Amino acid sequence: MRTFGYTSHPSRVVFGSGTVGRIREEAERLGCSRLLLLSGPAVARTAARLREVLGDLLVAEFDGAAMHTPVEVTERALDVLTRARADGIVAVGGGSTTGLAKALAVRTDLPQIILPTTYAGSEVTPVLGETQDGRKVTRSSQAILPETVVYDVDLTLGLPLPLTVTSGINALAHAVEALYSAEANPVTDRQALDAISRIAGALPRLAADPADREARADLLQAAWLSGTCLATVGMGLHHKLCHTLGGSFGLPHAETHTVVLPHAMAYNAPAVPEVMRRVADALGVPDAPSGVHDLIASLGGPTSLRDLGMPESGLARATELATSTPYPNPRALTGEGIGELLAGAWHGHRPEGPPSTEAKLARLTDEVVASFARTPDPRVRTLLSGLVRHLHTFVAENDVTDAEWQYAVDFLTRTGQKCDPTRQEFVLLSDTLGISSAVDLLTNSRTPDTTPSAVLGPFYVEGPPEAVHGSDISGGLHGTPLWVDVLVTDTDGELLKDAVVDVWQSNEDGFYDVQLPDLDGPVLRARLRTDSDGRITFWSILPSEYPVPGDGPVGQMLDATGRHPYRAPHLHFMLDAPGHRRLVTQLFVSGGAYLDSDTVFGVKNELVVDFTSRSGPTPDGRKVDGEWRRLDYTFRLAPQAG
Numbered sequence: 001m002r003t004f005g006y007t008s009h010p011s012r013v014v015f016g017s018g019t020v021g022r023i024r025e026e027a028e029r030l031g032c033s034r035l036l037l038l039s040g041p042a043v044a045r046t047a048a049r050l051r052e053v054l055g056d057l058l059v060a061e062f063d064g065a066a067m068h069t070p071v072e073v074t075e076r077a078l079d080v081l082t083r084a085r086a087d088g089i090v091a092v093g094g095g096s097t098t099g100l101a102k103a104l105a106v107r108t109d110l111p112q113i114i115l116p117t118t119y120a121g122s123e124v125t126p127v128l129g130e131t132q133d134g135r136k137v138t139r140s141s142q143a144i145l146p147e148t149v150v151y152d153v154d155l156t157l158g159l160p161l162p163l164t165v166t167s168g169i170n171a172l173a174h175a176v177e178a179l180y181s182a183e184a185n186p187v188t189d190r191q192a193l194d195a196i197s198r199i200a201g202a203l204p205r206l207a208a209d210p211a212d213r214e215a216r217a218d219l220l221q222a223a224w225l226s227g228t229c230l231a232t233v234g235m236g237l238h239h240k241l242c243h244t245l246g247g248s249f250g251l252p253h254a255e256t257h258t259v260v261l262p263h264a265m266a267y268n269a270p271a272v273p274e275v276m277r278r279v280a281d282a283l284g285v286p287d288a289p290s291g292v293h294d295l296i297a298s299l300g301g302p303t304s305l306r307d308l309g310m311p312e313s314g315l316a317r318a319t320e321l322a323t324s325t326p327y328p329n330p331r332a333l334t335g336e337g338i339g340e341l342l343a344g345a346w347h348g349h350r351p352e353g354p355p356s357t358e359a360k361l362a363r364l365t366d367e368v369v370a371s372f373a374r375t376p377d378p379r380v381r382t383l384l385s386g387l388v389r390h391l392h393t394f395v396a397e398n399d400v401t402d403a404e405w406q407y408a409v410d411f412l413t414r415t416g417q418k419c420d421p422t423r424q425e426f427v428l429l430s431d432t433l434g435i436s437s438a439v440d441l442l443t444n445s446r447t448p449d450t451t452p453s454a455v456l457g458p459f460y461v462e463g464p465p466e467a468v469h470g471s472d473i474s475g476g477l478h479g480t481p482l483w484v485d486v487l488v489t490d491t492d493g494e495l496l497k498d499a500v501v502d503v504w505q506s507n508e509d510g511f512y513d514v515q516l517p518d519l520d521g522p523v524l525r526a527r528l529r530t531d532s533d534g535r536i537t538f539w540s541i542l543p544s545e546y547p548v549p550g551d552g553p554v555g556q557m558l559d560a561t562g563r564h565p566y567r568a569p570h571l572h573f574m575l576d577a578p579g580h581r582r583l584v585t586q587l588f589v590s591g592g593a594y595l596d597s598d599t600v601f602g603v604k605n606e607l608v609v610d611f612t613s614r615s616g617p618t619p620d621g622r623k624v625d626g627e628w629r630r631l632d633y634t635f636r637l638a639p640q641a642g
């Protein structure tokens, strides 16, 4: 629970369009019959309209108000007021004209009606800052607070865009500092946040169309809300700096606020992160100080004190003035810190917010990729850099947790532990994730005239037993006899002799020999060499569909994802011919199960072939009772590159 005090300042507010027409009524409400009108050349048309509306109530005019309310100007205006025996003051214009009205009111205790034409917010505060002999002195009293404020949106429609931007940011500054004021309270917090989002919404709309009446109304309401905050709670570093720069270096008020605000916010941000988060939310940006800077820059507003005419040599003096007397501010003021702040504002640097997680991740990725920069082999460098970038993106996009990554590491560890000379769980993982097939597709695309390749699979064993033509590689295992008669050619159809052809397959129950420890030696795998006709022939048995091994991590993954583990029935081939590229492929049994959902995504239409059903005499006269099958196929190998 928060303990707070709240003071409201009793002024009457009339808000709308065309409300200038109600000034006579408002003057009479205050009991005034002899009014002094304060205006200026920039609002000459409004002054003319006021003359019309006020009629005989108007007895004198003064149009010489100046920035920062110089006392000598007030004295001249006071002379006009006294001679006219005015009993009330009407002021139309920006904060300077309002300041003059306040300066006269505090000296005469006369009631004021203010028609603001900028967003400075002075009209709702009981504060007056006056300059004399180059020093700005501020005081506060109820006599200073205007009795009536008439906001007429129409009076702001012609305010030039540059003034609109700087004055709007002036209002933003009141709201921001109110949020981290020592006297902040729930009422001003809400007013401030409402003001901030109205300003952030209205300024870009006005940049597109300065006469957008609704945006003007939003901004004018924001000015009122921000001014109310300024009137109610104490301001901090930002206002102090602007006060110093305006009073001692003659810098223009709203422009100075515009340049300094992002820097003052960045200075205070570490002390009030929660406030800055609320400001950022209200602005709709990730980081409040840099967000304000970006808003100003996008609207073409000033971003450097240098451009406002501040001499660089004055920075040390400004730092000294801003830190000479203590005042409440969320972050302790140090000469060094304020010096850096002012230097940043002088140069117009963009205040850097704390880097976002995305920015930190991007930096980390770049750092890791850069660590490969001196890799001698450019291909290794490319592959490792790409792998790191993709893995980092994967981690970021999926917001991977520590526990999930630990699980992944454990999964890969178990995958490795499952591997031995006859069991390749990593190949199985690559196959079941479709990576082997993806590599394969690329291989095929590079050699379109050859027989398509297919995945190696996990059951290849180096150095299979040599077999001669026509021999039986089934080791006597039960199954439908299969006669294989294949030719090996190059891409021109030339038969290739002395090609080494390794072949391996499952038995009729779907097991490879390495999965059957009771078998004596390698069976259903062999190495043959093509004869002078580029041919090999051998007997085997018809392969069947089979599940990939389910007793390892890959099996767990298939289970966990509801995938079946089956491979379509096939025969593996690995072909090496002198002067030609190695071809690793599979021939699938046409009509076999799982051709359309092979668990390693290895089936290609060109590799689905007839294992034709036969009975009766066999090619080599072997006696077979009942059905036997026949596979005839021609492999085409690509020439060795380069």
Ligand code: NAD
Pocket: 040, 041, 042, 043, 066, 067, 068, 069, 093, 094, 095, 096, 097, 099, 117, 118, 119, 120, 121, 122, 123, 125, 127, 128, 129, 155, 156, 158, 159, 160, 163, 167, 170, 230, 253, 254
């Ligand atoms: P301003 O009143 O000097 O106006 C800036 C310029 O805009 C002037 O040239 C003015 O003629 C012109 N202008 C005003 N309205 C216009 C319109 N509708 N169309 C075209 N031009 C127009 O500046 P400001 O920023 O409004 O106010 C700054 C002054 O107010 C400073 O002296 C500052 O100290 C004071 N102020 C005081 C308080 C307070 O609570 N005491 C609060 C904010 C500002």
